[in-house]
Amino acid sequence: MERGQQRGPSMVDVAREAGVSGQTVSRVVNGRSNVEAATRQRVLDAMRRVGYRPNSAARALRNGQFRSIGVIMSALSSFGNSRTLEAITAAAVAHGYSITLMPVGQPTQGEVTGAFSKLNEHAVDGVVILIEQYELETSEIELPDGLPVVVIDSNPRTDHTMVNIDQAQGAELATTHLLELGHDTVWHIAGPRHSYAAEARERAWRSTLRRHGRRVPPVLAGDWTAESGHTRGATLCRDSEVTAVFAANDQMALGLLRALHELGRAVPAEVSVVGFDDMAESAHFWPPLTTIRQSFAEMGSRAVATLVAEIASGDRTVTSIIVPTALVHRASTAPPPGRSRTTAR
């Protein structure tokens, strides 16, 4: 009941089998050049025969590196996060690092610092933080000294490197698109409070309207789920003045579309809708959704590249990387009902 301990063969086993010293085995394993071809082959054979696998714990202990990157994240299965994680993982592997996951349930201070200490014990050379709804900027999060950190999509901080989607540019793209179609103003279903992304999008939506001298309608805040988009949408779209809505993500846009269908308001003939994310499904919503594409892949790979550079150099220079977005125009947006079809100013 208590076992499970049979350690695998080690270098000395291989060395004995091949009739060489442990150091020579080490050299073969690490691909050093100064080993005679015949000897190398003998070692290789011995390795195969005894089923040798290098022990990463010993290796990590020896050279003080784990070749692993920790990812602290909440809401692992949310669309954006899982895409980002996929990109991070791929990039890490390309750099020869593996990924250690540290999930955080509620992003409270306690949970996060707890995750940090666990992470620290759990053998990583650097950390990527991927937590939205980050209430921690004020009460300084305690980081193990000298552990490189990259923060993705969160409030600007001065103390470590950040990689962000250009939320402001994306939201402006969405809002401007609707205004250019001729809508008087644009309504907004926002993401949750305390989410950096949600707040940045809302801020940019608001300032874009102001810049164009438009009325800024009251904001309805959801929580990223389609469900919340549906309830907010149901409220919003009883108002026949509403002709254009910018939802802070595609899932809420989906809920909004459903609410519009239920109320019998045609999209895009009566109401135009824009989302944010460009998830794979958005092209197949009914109608297909105009949205803002963000490059999760680029974000992930830039984050890892930066982190790996910091790990290798020991350099803690704080930088900030911004990844641009793009408008994807589909069938959910059109000029408002009043205008003639041809008013695309």
Next chain:
Amino acid sequence: MERGQQRGPSMVDVAREAGVSGQTVSRVVNGRSNVEAATRQRVLDAMRRVGYRPNSAARALRNGQFRSIGVIMSALSSFGNSRTLEAITAAAVAHGYSITLMPVGQPTQGEVTGAFSKLNEHAVDGVVILIEQYELETSEIELPDGLPVVVIDSNPRTDHTMVNIDQAQGAELATTHLLELGHDTVWHIAGPRHSYAAEARERAWRSTLRRHGRRVPPVLAGDWTAESGHTRGATLCRDSEVTAVFAANDQMALGLLRALHELGRAVPAEVSVVGFDDMAESAHFWPPLTTIRQSFAEMGSRAVATLVAEIASGDRTVTSIIVPTALVHRASTAPPPGRSRTTAR
């Protein structure tokens, strides 16, 4: 350029600071009882003062365990996989294990064995394999001896423990539901070839129809994406005989719904649609999608529980766990159009 090596303080630093031996520090860190309260406090203070963090590499080396579980997976960001990964991660943390991710791009033999050897070097005590489209059953995959493995949702194998969703029961639920509504037969948009889940669903759909003595229409195979559901759906639904379709997942069902909208065929009045997965968005498709709910959470937690037990006991007894599904009835299914009402569009 070459630095980054400053190792943190170790036990001996703490010991010196607290005026005790390293062993006493170890005892405090591990919460042994046989340390005097005053001494313990002194050590705790010293730990804080020097900023001590346990070194997991040394610990792993010492006791031959990493307290980490590897997850080999493809398509990390696909809906089901990310949900399962989330559940696995949560369960692992609850058991005191962390998760190391090993992504696999194309699930070819080479890629997977490569991932395995990397994984093995990368410090794990057990492995969860989460790869659909598993072409590897025949050419035996080479596993490091004695590394416990749990395989999720793949072809039955005799050599390690498996955890599967009850695909057959789910597909039968979907098919029976449509038959009971009065449809003559049920069409099927299947998942990709070589996917265990896709094949199991198709097989059960087919046998359910046969059992009820119904005609088995030709199968259209997609690739899980909404896009493929859309193209297959466009083909399928030109045929006015089609009144009920079972799509092998929700995303393909979404594409199908879009095709039906584009062809002007009403759902569910003219055509009923059932999906599989119950992703969060499905309740907000238009119309809301009847689907089969699978419990990713249960699958993940059972997989981890089994794996952890195997790790602890050293016991390699092969078991097989089946997780049931449930029908979620929403608005996309209804009785077929009456015979009197001829619908030709």
Next chain:
DNA sequence: GCGGCGAATGTTAACGTCAACATCGGCATG
């Protein structure tokens, strides 16, 4: 008052790997 027991604490060695240094033998050079 003595033998001994148990709780608190210290000492030692080993886990597997690899850098640093040591050794050995061959070969070119003068």
Next chain:
DNA sequence: CATGCCGATGTTGACGTTAACATTCGCCGC
């Protein structure tokens, strides 16, 4: 033929932790 160098290989010790064993000391029972 002595000198010295170079490439291949071996030996040693240290990385940080902890199990196992050793030591110390106060205290109990007879």
